[in-house]
Amino acid sequence: MIIEAGKYYRRRDGKKAGPMEPYSHTRWIDMAVSRLYDNSGQHCFNDPMCDLIAEWPTDDKPDIFALIAAERDARAAYDAARTSWLKTVDALEEAMNGDCT
Known part of the structure; x- marks a missing residue:
């Protein structure tokens, strides 16, 4: 630079x-x-x-690459949390031998 x-x-x-x-x-x-x-x-x-x-961008618009990276990181964190939650649900169902009533 x-x-x-x-x-x-x-x-x-x-x-x-x-x-x-x-x-x-x-x-x-x-x-x-x-x-x-x-x-x-x-x-x-x-x-x-x-x-x-x-x-610094001359028009003071947000840095699109930074916004895309932040969105990608947020999506990855969401996906990881969802996967963890689904594994927990599966483990609970297995522990109950499939009896969720």
Whole structure:
């Protein structure tokens, strides 16, 4: 990722950083909160949650890939819980020898 003056970036913690301005030939500054970054987007005071990981979408629309991943994770958790519940029901039915009355 190449940091550019005036652009916004997504931090590892999901927050918006920027606008970025050159601070020196190897450093950038987030003008909103005065945080320093090196040319690779790494936070200069070793706070990895503040590292820059992607350019912020210019239209501030939600990141569709993040939404899809969240939906997929939620679906997997639901499927796992449902499977566990069905196994429990099957075990109870077996323990009752199929007599559910």
